Structures are given as C-alpha cells and as structure tokens.
Amino acid sequence: MRLLLGILDRVRPIFEDGGKLRPMKPVFDATENFFYAPSARTQNAPHIRDPLDLKRFMSMVIIGLAPCVVAAFYFFGLRMLAMIVVSYAAGGAVEMLFAVVRKEEINEGFLVTGLIFPLILPPGLPLWIVAVGVAFGVLVGKEIFGGTGRNPFNPALVGRCFLVLGYPGVMSATYIVPGSGPLGRLTEYVGVEAMTRATPLAEAKQGVVAPIADLFWGNVTGSAGETAAIAIIVGGVFLVLTRVANWRTVAGIIGSFTVLGLVLHYARPDDFAPVGWHLLAGGLLFGAFFMATDPVTSPITNGGKWAYAVIIGAATLLIRNLTGYVEGMMFAILLGNIAAPVLDDVAVRLRLRRLQHEG
C-alpha cells in the first residue's frame, strides 16, 4: 500500500502546474483519490465531519446493483461484461474530455451511470450502439449542464430514449432468451444468433401472458438488469434501508401504479392484466428502485417526491397499455424529471407558508 502511495507522490509533479501533463490533472486526481482517501482538511467550522462522502454514496448504489449484475451475467452471459466495459469506456471518455477541458475534477456520479446503462438495454444490442447511447446520454444528459449534481434529466434514460427513438428496430429485436441451469450462460458469450424472443410485455399485447413465477425468478427475456424481480427487490430494499434511495419515491410509484392498475383491471379486465403481473413485468421495479430515486433529478422536497412518484406510476401504466410502446417506465421517469422543478416550486411555497410564523 505504501508503495503505491510512494509511486503516486513521485508521479504527482508531472501533473501539477508547470508539469508536462498538467491538462490531465483531473484524471490523476481521480485515480489518486480512488485508491487513497483524500488529504484535504477542513478549513471552516465545523472542523470535524461525518465520514460519508459522495464516493461512498455512489458505492452504496453499486452494491445495490450487484444482485442485478450477477443475475444479468447468469441469464445473458459474458456479453454483459463487454457491454459494461464499453459503457464505462465510452462514457468515461466523454467525462474525461469535459473534465480536462473545463479543468474540473471527474465526479463520481459516472460510476453509477456507467453500470446502470447496460442493465437497461437489450442484452443482444450491438456494442457500437451501446457506445453511442452512453456517449449521448452522458453528453446531453449530464455534461452539458456541468456534470454530476447539476443535471435536470437522468443521463442513462436520456441515452436510452435516444436509442429507442433513433434505432427502434434494433432496440426491439435484440432480446436474448435467458439461460438456465446451474451455470446459466455464465460461460457463454452469445449474441443475437442465440434465439431472440419477445419480452413478456410485448407478448402480452399479443395475448400471451408469462407466468408470474418466471417473472419473479427471471426466467424471461427483457433488458439485462430488469428480468429478475428478486434481485431488484433485494438490492433496492438495501438502498432504501441505507437511505440512499428515498422511500417516498419507491412507495409512491409502486402505490400509484397498484391503485391505478386495480381500478383499470376491475373496469376492463380484458384490456388490462392483473396488477401483480404488471408490477413484476418489465422495468417498473428497476426504474422505481434505481432510476427514479436518483436524488439529483428527482424533486428536492418530500411533498414533491410523492407527487413525482404518483405521476411516474400512473404514466407508466397508461403508456404501457394505451400506446404502441411496450414499456413506459423510461418515458414516465423522464416526464417526472421534467415536472420535478415545478412540483418543487409548489412544495417550497407551502413549506415557507408554514414557516411564516417561526422565529
């Protein structure tokens, strides 16, 4: 350990002012602070601080995603590894470019975006499309606004939306049949030459309803991370317990989706499948636990979060059943992100009215 710190100390002058590689300082800082806790000390009171920092915050999300990543590897094989590598590489290149040009540090938010992005794509998607998608998402969804903490839209969803609208044929035709057995596809690298199959939601539009047990344990096809409901629930509950994901968003989405689903199924049972099936199918759970709860793009007030969650839950159900699209979660979350500042405005006004008589 000391050896690495020694190497870093010796290499550091090259990246300081006057050194040859000064423009690449953000990359060096990111590497150094990844391995070793930062040497920064407090300057102003309070001089003691809580140990939580943003790196740890993001690491909690990655730990929460781990069950989904393992499930993706099991069901869809080593191709997932290629997609994850491409996602980190392409997105990381955009991040690095902006950090170097703007002379700012590389922020940790990208660790999460780079991992989530492959998990919401069809497993058989050509790797160049993955790269284009993540580059667009990081560029237009985040870097143009100044990086982590300053973006209004979820970058992974902006990238996916771009792919869905720009390459609709490829995006709907590259869903691979999941593996099974003790090792699943853990040792295989399959592309779309393996059988493709329509997702449970697409099949439902033709009248074929997949069994709920399959949806729960992941024996269905779909986007890489969203098939195994059990993995999502385990990771998601972990995030809610560590208070990284706000429980109000999760509860609101699942709640409003359930209520609207019950009403619609009762009114027109032929057109709307039972709520329990809908909850486990598609990307609802994944979106509810991991994507809608992104603290930067969701409302900053608690009341706003409830309204945001209700909008997302209702919109997902309506888009799934009433439009030509098969899955509505992505559009619903983007709509929620768009509405978030207005919801916040209302919630802040109400909050300030309550504080009027304070002090």
Added chain:
Amino acid sequence: MKPRGGYNIRVAGRPAGAVEALPEPDTLYLPLRSRRFNFSEICVKDGERCGPGHAIAKDPENYFVPLLAPRAGTVRLDAVEGHIVLEDVAKLPEETYHPDDDLPHVPKDLGSSGMKRYKLLALGAWQFLHDAHTNALPDPFDTPSAVIASTIRLEPFLARGDVQVRKRLVNFTRGLEHLQALLEYQPIHLILPEVDSDLASRVRDTLRGHAWVNITYVPLRYPFDNFALLARGLGLKYDANSPVWAINSEGILAMDRALTMSHPCTVRLISLGGPAVDEPKHLKAMPGYPIRAIIDPRTSSESIRVLNGGGLTGDTVLEDQLGLDAECTGLTVLPEHTEREFLGFVRPGSDRRSYSRCFLSTLRAPAAERLTTALKGERRPCVSCNFCEEVCPAGIMPHLIHKLLYQDELEQAELTRIDLCVECGLCSFVCPSKIDLRREFIDGKQLIQEELHSEEVEA
C-alpha cells in the same frame, strides 16, 4: 417543547467533571477582541500597575462593557499586537482586593435597580447575558419580555452547566433571585435536561417554592441548548422592541458573585477536550491565560489544531492569539489529518459513526471516535440528498438556500428564511458533498444585511 432535527456527535475526549485549577501565571495576554466584543477604548496607560478587577478596556459599541484585569499586573500596551499584556502578575492573595477602591465613578441618580445593573456591568457579570435571538449584548438598563436561564450546554466540548452548578447550588439559587429582582414579573424560564439526574432534581427541589421560575425540560440532543431555538420553542417570538434575554449557569453564578459579594467576575471555567488531549477535564482559568501554557503540557500529539469553542462552531485559534479571550468557554483540540486510508471509501466502516446508514456502524455503533480534521471527501456539487434538511433544528432547507446563494439570489434566499439559521453547523457536518454550508450562510446573512437592508438604514 417539541424540538426537531438535531444530532449527537460522539467524539472522543469528553472532559471529565473534575475541575483542575491552573497554576498561577506570570504573564497574562488579554486579547482585545472576542466573539461579540471589541474592547477598543483602552483605560490604562502603558507601564501602569493595575489592580485585580480593574477595568483596563471597554467596548464602546456594546454599552461600554469592560475588560477586567484578572490579577494585578504591569500594563504593557504595545508588546503584542491586539493584546494588552500584564507582566509581573501578582499571585493571589498577595495583593488583596478592595472593592470600593476599584468600582469606577458611579453616577448618582441611578436608583437601587439601576445601581444593581451598573454593578453587574462594572464587575464583569453583564457580559454573560445574550439576546436570545440575535446573540448581541442586551442593554443593561432595558427590561426584557422574558429571560431564559439555561443549565445545559451540549456542544462537544464546551464547559458543561452541571459541572459549574454542582457544588454551588446556593449561589445558583441566589443568582436566580438577583435576576428575578431585576425584572418586573417577567417570567424566568429555567432549562433543565430531560434526564433523571441528581443535580436536576436538587435544583428542582430548591426552586420548588419559587413561582416566578418556569421549568422546561429539553432533550439532550445538540443543538437544543441554542438560545434562539429555546426561545422559539417556548413561543417567544423575535421582537426588536421587547428582547428576550438568555443566560447560562456561569452567568447566574457571576450575578451572584457580583451582587451578593461585590467581587469582580474574572474566573472562567473552561473545558479542555477533544481527541488530542491526554486527560480531558474542566479547568479553572482566567481571561488572558496563555493558551500555549494550557495546551502544551496536556497534549502529546504532534500536529494538532486548537479550536476556540466546540468542535462544530469553534474557530481555529490563530497564531497571533496568545491568551484566552474574555468569552472563551472551552478549547477543543483535534489531531490534524495525516493518514490516508487505502481504498477508504469501500471499507465496511464498523469503526466510524455516521449520520447516514451507509456504514457497518449502523448495526453496532462504536464508542466515541477519535475524529481528526479530515474533510473525509472532496468538495462536490450538491446532490440534494436532504440530510442537511433532516438534521436542521431550525426547520429550513439548507440545500435550497445553498443553491440560491450560489446563484446570487439574495432576495430569494431571504424569502427562504435564511434568517432562521442558528449556525449550529450540523448541516455542514452531515453533508456528503463537503459543502461549507455554515460558512456560506454566515456570509450570506451578512451580504443580505449589507445589500438589501443598508438602504433602509440610510433612508
């Protein structure tokens, strides 16, 4: 009282209840500035020999509150910048104290109540009073709408109220009676901790017969000892025309000392705490006592940071401050951050407490930790995790105000009630993006005062 937010930080180095008397000093370095006062009017000449309790400087902007010489000594005005130095300090009880000699010229037409207030001011007891909402020094000849007498002090590590009152219950009660005599039926709200302590029950028993004391119990969670929060919790709104006074245990004991015994109040009970102190305890000190003489024998760490005050609101003692200032209530000593952990952010973290639940310490919390001056992260943009809002005792939204101040929206920040901030420092403590929220709010409030309200004053 229904307080909100708040958080108890467990730092190693809690001062024991034992009080150690410091050895008598040879030289005293009295700073001319303290948190609220600037003793700019100097009342002695260079080379003069002043007596103990003599007023050597006054603050003209704070009702001429005096800086009293704790011991007899030879005055040196220009030896150290910003200090009055007393050399050849006499040790008690060699030069005895003559109370009537040293009381400055008293105006004749004060009346007995006015005389009491004058004595409090001249004998150095008035400086312990605060305006509950603004923290300023109240006018000695004014009448408040209520008085808050607090026995609790919760910030790590400031001198605790129970240590001061422990053997002096009689003086404490007498001090309260003096306080009550200054008022005209306004209530005194006595703040006791919401725990079953022997001291609290003895205080309660002693004051049982006094109808003019309302006892309120407050949970022991930082920062519920803050005067502004106590005032708001008791329903005492801010009104510039009828101020609310607030005073601590040491102030009440000082009132007794000044009015019953007519002695000047120059003894300060301070706490010396923090992870870098070998044996944290309370100390019987005096203003001007050399800080180096206090710190050096009691810490063995090499690089340390000394804070004047507690770990959350205390500021670093600068190189050029040589002695304790007139309002010092404690010194907190922290070890400087030197060690860099390998892969620090993925460690399970059973050895570090956190407000969040992202460490193993959530399952089984460690004992008090040895915290250092590490920032424990890097400065990042706000991600609206809402921890600051949850922990804020004033009920405001610090992350929203931070974003408004960042965009220079001063009017919006004022509308979002930045004025309610009590500067407790908890928001900065919990922030994962390591934003200096407390500093930004102090600067923001000042900026708002200058830009938005200076025109009103001039007009």
Added chain:
Amino acid sequence: MTTLIIIVAAIFTNNILLASFLGMCSFLACSAKIETALGLGAAVIFVMTCTTAINYGIYYGVLVENAPLLKTDLTYLQFIIFIAVIAAFVQFVEMFVERFSPALYHALGIFLPLITVNCAILGASLFMIIRRYSLAQSVGFGFGGGVGWALAITLMAGLRQKMGYSHIPKPFQGVAIIMIITGVMAMAFMGFAGMVSIQ
C-alpha cells in the same frame, strides 16, 4: 372523436409546442420564471380558445362557398382574416392584463402583444380547418392546445430555474441550451404517441 379526446390529445399526444413545434419564440424568451410563464400561458389559453371559436364562425359563415352570409368562395382570405382577428383579440387581452395585473404586464413586456404572431394560435385555427373539426371540436382543440402550450412553458420555466445551479458552457448559454432541453422534453412527450389519435 369526442371533444374530450381532442382536448387530451392536444395537451399530451399532439402538444402544439413539443410535437408540432409551434409557438417557440415567446416560449424561448418568456420562460425564465414560473410566475411569468403561467401568466403568459393563461393569456395564450384565453386567446387561443376564443379566436378558434371566432375564426370558425367567420370561416364557415362568411368565407366558404355557399356560406350563409356571402355566396362566393373567399377561402383564400383566411390567413389575413384570421390574423386580424387574433391581433384585435390580443389588443383586448392586453388592455385587460394592464388593468388587472400591472405586475404581469410589466414582466411580459413586448411579449404580450407578440402573442399575435405566435404561430401556435394561427396554427390552431388552421388545423381546425384542415382536420375539418366541428365547432365544439374546434374550441376544444383551441383550449387543449393552449393548455398544452402553457404546460410546456411552465415546465420549461421550472427547468430553467433548476438550471440556475448548472454550469452551462459559454457557447450553449442562452437559447442553445433551451433548445436542447426542449428537444429532450419533446423526446419524453413522444411517449404519449398513439395514446389517442386525432388525425
């Protein structure tokens, strides 16, 4: 198609700003604060609803061949007549706003009379002709179009307020970043495509 379906479609599926991209200039200029955006949006709703009704009456009552009032085909005059009606109406609205909300009048400035050349308003009248709506459907479309426009500008105002904390690169500051955000908003609203059809 019922009027209700047309209203819902005009707000979500065929949002006159995010799907048909009409009415962009005052959208780009006046979306800085939520109050101003709501005020302008309310004005646009009012103008759009009333002018579609009036223009319907003029078109089918005067301009069409075999209309009740004149017998000749004057449909080539529709653009001028519609614009004149809109301009007169906007004058009326301007006087109303100046009387009842001077703060809003000053906040909107030149953009209140510029509602006249807001292509969304003319667009609503022309769409009702092209799609051959009845009177109820036309007024519904006008109302829904206005609400959709107001919704878009209010959401944009919220996003711009949130963007105050962002670091926009110099070349993108101003209109460019708003265009990008409008693009992402349009992408998101495409999620409603196919929900209801009003073509």
